[in-house]
Amino acid sequence: MRLPRDQKRLGELAAAELTYAEPGATRHRLPPGYRPASRDARLGVGRTVFDRAVDGLLSWEMHRGAGLAVTASGPSAVDGAVVLLRWGIRPLGFLAPCRVVYQVDEPDRRGFAYGTLPGHPVRGEELFVVRIGPDGEARLAITAFSRPASLAARLGGPAGRKVQAIVTDRYVRALQRIAAGGAR
Secondary structure: OOOOHHHHHHHHHOOOOOOOOOOOHHHOOOOOOOEEEEEEEEEEEOHHHHHHHHHHHHOOHHHHHOOOEEEEOOOOOOOOOEEEEEEOOOOOOEEEEEEEEEEEEEOOEEEEEEEEOOOOOEEEEEEEEEEEOOOOEEEEEEEEEEEEOOHHHHHHHHHHHHHHHHHHHHHHHHHHHHHOOOOO
16 A cells, blocks of 8 residues: 655654754753744633643644644544644645644643754744643743744745744634534
8 A cells, every 4th residue: 555645754854863952952941043923812711721732732633734734643632642744735835844842731721842853844843832820821932943944945935934924923813713512
């Protein structure tokens, strides 16, 4: 049986090295030499909202809801999982291979960080955390650091940053819909 192109690519990326030297840096201090980014957004109130958001995040549904095609090595974002994210229509668009470098698994904070693999337009890491506060408010926090990985990405400078901002906005809106119990 012939594997689809993206499934075959997942297998090739399983042993690939991350394209940056600071895996896990989104846990603490972001490293110098990268462009930092962060977003914090309200998802709603209550444990049900939190649980829906966590499920949508860990099952890659937030990414799908943001309009990305997702091909992953497994159904959820666990340590070591490889994911190919595609924005746009083949052969155009962006292919963004990543590996989950760590998970956040606390009673009131859940999520994961993934790092870039060869073929991603940037080098760096992105952390997604859903948290619920003592007042019951559920929020999504996104923290990232990146820099261009190719000449095309460097030349695209402001346009590349705009694409990242658009995708981040889509992540937030998708997880807000999921958390509210709407269509994924």
